[in-house]
Amino acid sequence: MSQKIDPRLQAAVAEAVKSLSDTPKRVNVADIVRHGEKLTLPSGMGYDDAIDLLERRKEYEEEETAFSETYDVAPWDGAHALAEVLIRKFGWAPATSTPGFFGDTPPKLISVEVAPGEFKRVPWGRFSLPNIHGFVQTTVSKKGNRYTFALHASIKRLDEETVRSLFQEVRDYLKTGSIYQGKAIKIRFRDDDGDPLEMPEPKFLDTSKIDPAGLIYAADVQASVETNLFTPIQRVHDCIANGIPVKRGVLLGGTFGTGKTMAATVASRLAVDAGVTYVYIPRADELADAIEFAKQYQSPACVIFCEDVDRVTAGERSVEMDDILNILDGIDTKGANIITVLTTNDLQSINPAMLRPGRLDAVIDVTPPDGPAVEKLIRLYAGDTLDPGADLTAAGEALSGCIPAIIAEVVKRAKLSQLRLQQPGEPVAKITQAAIVEAARTMRAQVKLLKDRSETKIVEPTVDVVLANLVRIAMEEPLKALEDIKSQIKEIEENM
Incomplete structure (x- = not known):
């Protein structure tokens, strides 16, 4: 017995056949x-x-296809990210570059510093990848005046999706795995002749042993440094949330040894603790290069520290000075989260054009410590060896205005004073108030002597000296006139 076919099923089959015949x-x-x-x-x-x-x-x-990806990070940062992605994706160990992994053209392996004193070997150059037809190559690209990392692929279209996925993984890794983001580094962009280096190589600074408590100034200087420099670093996210511009220019001025560099050193520790990148450059002519570099690592912020800026900003306007002014006041840096910290040993030599707010938002005269600051420094340098009950008022007054290095020497001298005050063979367990005061007073006398000897003295002439000079001039003028007359007569006689 035949089964009757549902008319609706017949219609569906006919529609499906029709759609097949209509397919292009x-x-x-x-x-x-x-x-x-x-x-x-x-x-x-x-x-x-x-x-x-x-x-x-x-x-x-x-078919073969070629494409490239650029990454706005320093070249070694990108190379490290690629190495980490390769390890995670293929289980490759960078310590063994073998043709078995990379194919017939293994890349050159270079050592890259990834933390203070810690190095990793990463691939650099052209190489192949497992099951990929073609090659991948690391290279550099130039963005503005800075070098960035780039990856280039020349492969079959069959592998394009795989390689593009690899390139994207490198980009994703750099969002959180950058070796320079939130770290303190020192970097040279130019050689001693001022010519750009082909491949600037950052060096890490170890901030773990820097103690912020060791930075002691007079109260007004301390408040100014903490407000204008430390607060934007430590509370960068609060600044952003409150609409306070992170971009700042801070100039620390003052004589040698007052603690300008120490302030910048403490800033490096605070920056790392806050996840802010810190870049130290030793020369003012590299400031423009440093700011270009900082643009890659300004999330949430980047601090640039440069010493002795007066080398290029003192005196009359110059090309070098104009370059720095344009950098600090440039349109492209107005919205940047870059804090520029400069130092000078001679504030008076800085051209006034440099000091305008917007270029330098804070100019801080780092004066030598006053009496209360001296007392704090003595306690800091002496540590547990100082008698807790010692009254340091007299020592503070005696050393007021002395730089911290002198105060540190006073503490060393106080140990000798304490040794003299004790019986032979008795260990120096505590430095007493008497020893500190004695060392402070002798040091003050020494400092005064050195100051007096180094200053040029102008001796006021006595009345006798003034009169003697007047008489000498009065006698010399007629004699000189007489000699002139004799010379003229002799010349006439010779010509007759």
Whole structure:
């Protein structure tokens, strides 16, 4: 007995057959979707069309293609990120560069510092990857005046998705795995002749042993440094949340040894603790290069420290000075989260054009410590060896205005004073008030002597000296006139 076919099913089958016959003969090869080893063809495609499409897809995938990706990070930072992604993706150990992993062209391995005193070997150059037809190459790209990391691929289209995915993983890794972001580094961008270095190489600074408590100034100087320098670093996120510009220019001025460099050193520790990048450059002519570098690492902020800026900003306006002024006041840095810290040993020599707010937001005269600051420094340098009950008022008054290095020497001298005050053979367990005061007074006398000897003295002339000079001049003038007359007579006689 034959089974009756549902008319609705007959209509559905007829519609499906019609859709197959209406399918275009030429379908774009991009309509094939690859899922690993599986391919998905467009729906409703007949066998002949599918075979034709697959053949064209195979030809397409055998074609060579080339593309590049640039990353706005320093070259060694990008190379390290690539190495980490390769390890995570393929299990490759960078210590063994073998053709078995990289194919017939293993890359050059270079050592990159990734933390203070810690180095890793990373690939640099052209190399192949497992199951990838073609090669990948690390290189550098130039963005403005700075070098950045770049990856180039020359492969078959078959592997394009895999390699693009690898490049994206490198980009994703750099968002949180940068070796320079939030770290303290020293970097040279130019050689001693001022010519740009081909590949600037950052060196890490170890901030772990820096003690912020060791920075002691007079109260007004301390408040100014903490407000204008330390607060934007430590509370950068609060600044951003409150609409306070992070971009700042701070100039620390003052004579030698007052603690300007120490302030910048403490700033490096505070920056690292806050996840802020810190860049130290030793020469003022590298400031423009440093700011370009800082733009890559200004999230949430970057601090640039440069000493002795008066080498290029003292006196009359010059090309070098104009360059720095344009850098500090440049349009492209107005929205940047870059804090520029400069020092000078001679505030008076800085051209007034440099001091305008907007270029330098805070100019801090780092004066030598006053009496209360001296007392704090003595306790700091003496540590547990100082008698807790010692009254240091007299020592503070005696050493007021002395630089910290002198105060540190006083503490050393006080130990000798204490030794003299004790019986032979008795260990120096505590430095007494008497020993500190004695050392302070003798040091003050020494400092005064050195100051007096170094200053040029102008001796006031006595009345006798003034009169003697007047008489000498009065006698010399007639004699000189008489000699002139004799000379003229002799010349006339010779010509007769």
